[in-house]
Amino acid sequence: MPTSTTTSKGGRPRKSDVEAKSLHILETASRLFAQQGFAATSVEQVVAACGVGKDTVYRRFPSKLALFEGVVEHARVQTLAHFQTAMATQTGDALTQLRAAARWLLAVNLDPTLIAFKRIAFSEALVVGQAVANRTDDPIMDRLLSLIGDAQKAGALARSDARFLAAQLINCIAVGPMLDAMLGGTTYASSRAQNAYFDKAWTLFLDGARA
Amino acid sequence: MPTSTTTSKGGRPRKSDVEAKSLHILETASRLFAQQGFAATSVEQVVAACGVGKDTVYRRFPSKLALFEGVVEHARVQTLAHFQTAMATQTGDALTQLRAAARWLLAVNLDPTLIAFKRIAFSEALVVGQAVANRTDDPIMDRLLSLIGDAQKAGALARSDARFLAAQLINCIAVGPMLDAMLGGTTYASSRAQNAYFDKAWTLFLDGARA
């Protein structure tokens, strides 16, 4: 049975299986890190949950920190792809697209896994943070800035500092609910509550930022 | 030399010294927790930095977690007192006072110690968080709600949900810079930058929230 995609007891795997196993490790580690945090999750737990030997993890990731960085990078790439596809189908003027981007930001900032990683990023910023924080190449921010610039040119937004407006947009729309959820609140769990909040917050932001 | 307020080698202390020592432990632990986080700070470090025996800590706080909770409670009481005195000297109409409260919120949210504790609160929300998060008896929020209510009655603010407005005020004014600082940013370190940011953010909020 040479085509064993399932986990066998041992033996040299095919290359596709090697990659699949890396992905499996990343996803399992992601779940555990998200549930328990970085320090509270032991490599042994990951290994056991994967049904995998310790060497198999340490061959791919030279340390626990490297494993975590791999998990974060994986999540980042996925989130980015999600954003790209969500925005690709958007049409309309800049303000409409900005609204859609803001709505997406709220939704993604309420995603439990992202919240968990933000939590770890904040908490372990002294240790782990650089893996999550302060990515200078941030296509999402670039897109926001671009949309804000277009909206300003169209006269739909006041011509204040675009970077400031983007930061305020994120703060007004997405950050508050995220922190609430991060600290255990369930205020915005339902889709209805999310929509209601978004409408109010967007209106507030727009009234303040309108030209 | 019976009046030794300094640290002596041993001996039964006077009651005032007992309390002073508790305070010293709390402040030293506060500094270390803030610098290094909860998990990364060992009781031995606190003990060594205090010049104190382990028993002396464990007699006051039955566990490391209890010590941390004591530190947080101490900080909370101090912050609250600071807020009360800062607001006691305020005069003027509700909107002016609300502005002062917001300005205070920004300053206190950029205080390194508070940032450090918020960081720990986020990080260890699964373990420690209840000590920091979700205090229902929050006089600061009460004051904000009261001021917003007054401003609405005076026609200076739109009559939307006061709790929503308060949350947005906090998000727009204080939370963004705090998160930035928490992740290592130094954007708002100088007092000038802080003032400039505050003016812009307050204006944006007010334009959105005005009646």
Place this chain on the structure above:
DNA sequence: TCTGGACAGGACGGTCCCGTCCCGTTTATT
């Protein structure tokens, strides 16, 4: 004066965890 309580310093047991190493097994590659 006398005694008990608080103290500093430090040793200790128990626990947990990271990262390395080894072993027998299985299979892709040559």
Place this chain on the structure above:
DNA sequence: AATAAACGGGACGGGACCGTCCTGTCCAGA
């Protein structure tokens, strides 16, 4: 068929740390 690589399982060393216990010391209160 021979080789080498990857694997699961598990033991192991090294180290960190929590919380307890002990010892000698010294002073506040009775």
